[in-house]
Amino acid sequence: MDNQLSSSRDILVQALGRQSAFWGLGKTAGEMYAVLYLGAEPLSLEEVAKRIKVTKGNISVAIRQLEQLGMVRRLHKIGDRRVYFEPETDFWKIAHSVLALRHKPEFQESFDLVEESIGLASRAEPTPERDTIMARLKELQDFYRLLDSMVETALSLGPGGMKKMTEAIKLLVPDHKL
Amino acid sequence: MDNQLSSSRDILVQALGRQSAFWGLGKTAGEMYAVLYLGAEPLSLEEVAKRIKVTKGNISVAIRQLEQLGMVRRLHKIGDRRVYFEPETDFWKIAHSVLALRHKPEFQESFDLVEESIGLASRAEPTPERDTIMARLKELQDFYRLLDSMVETALSLGPGGMKKMTEAIKLLVPDHKL
DNA sequence: TACTTCGTTTAGAACGTTCTAAACGATTTG
DNA sequence: CAAATCGTTTAGAACGTTCTAAACGAAGTA
Helix, strand or coil: CCHHHHHHHHHHHHHHHHHHHHHCCCHHHHHHHHHHHCCCCCEEHHHHHHHHCCCHHHHHHHHHHHHHCCCEEEEECCCCCCEEEEECCCHHHHHHHHHHHHHHHHHHHHHHHHHHHHHHHHCCCCCHHHHHHHHHHHHHHHHHHHHHHHHHHHHHHHHHHHHHHHHHHHHHCCCCCC | CCHHHHHHHHHHHHHHHHHHHHHCCCHHHHHHHHHHHCCCCCEEHHHHHHHHCCCHHHHHHHHHHHHHCCCEEEEECCCCCCEEEEECCCHHHHHHHHHHHHHHHHHHHHHHHHHHHHHHHHCCCCCHHHHHHHHHHHHHHHHHHHHHHHHHHHHHHHHHHHHHHHHHHHHHCCCCCC
16 A cells, blocks of 8 residues: 555544544544544444554444434445444535534523523512623623524535635635734 | 512523533623623622523633623622622623624634635636635635625614615515515 | 731542453354 | 353453643742
8 A cells, every 4th residue: 555645544534533532522533533544445343443453332423423413424335234424525414414413502502591591580670780690691692692603604505605604704804913 | 579470580591501601701791691681680690600500710711701701790788798790781782892803803813814715826826726725715805705795884874774784685676585 | 027818739549431352143155 | 951152241451531739930029
């Protein structure tokens, strides 16, 4: 195998291994996905294990994470008892399910608590202190709602739409203060 | 103190304590911020420690995280040796510095590795395998870039702009397939 | 100067997470 | 049926993280 190609792969494994935490994955899962993402053809469980130097058991667990998030599909070749894995290469799809399955429920939980908090505060004695608390809680709620609709908007537009939109905005609002 | 008000506070502490991991904070830091966010007036270190039931030392450490992210400011009252803390209530500002100080460097690191990976692959033997790898890597790079410009756009527009924009899009593209 | 009262720092305990190694059941092959 | 191959499960080791408790330094007070 070409040496430069394989170190190119190794570096991507490093890159995605580091970032995996951000997407809510373990390091192993991130590295696995990287190996599959740059694999020209589907790889067997043992092959993946060998490439990133972990045990089979470890792969078996990490695969389930990736499957559940739609990041990896399971393949079977006829006359071959082994299982092969194939990456989902559409990041937009992946973002969609990661948000839906991981982030959304987590946010919803917090959002519900904030609502409960607002309910309680609204039933308290109407003092000035209560009013400031209520105001703060509502601001927080607004922020949650805005975040949510931003994400939904981005997902509904897809990569093409978002690309056009950000470019359009850069033209209209060139004085971004970053 | 009003019982409903204080349980309203407790619930928010719970809510932000859970979500803190998402923003790259420890549980304690999230809870601290919640206490300050709903405090009508600035609180002393000891007061905060008592409210969320951790030691002073713990608060001292967590405060620095929050200060560095611009989530909390430090106040001094004359003739009072104690330090008081006041929350930043502008979530947009907070998002700005969290992204700039935490997420951005992390992404940049990965992005640089992807570039390095592309460089290596481009110098490899021009086989079909290399070409598919190159194509994949470039797709990944595009995705990174799109994410980055989405974030920058959102930050430059601010909450008002984003609100208008998402509402406008909901009118123009009512058939979002979520 | 001795005594408090602060916030910070540090050593180590407690905890959850993530890995390995090995046993296991299921399936195929000789 | 015996042996080998494969993926899964499990017990426990190794690790990093996060907490407490206690020592500490700095700054005010009697």
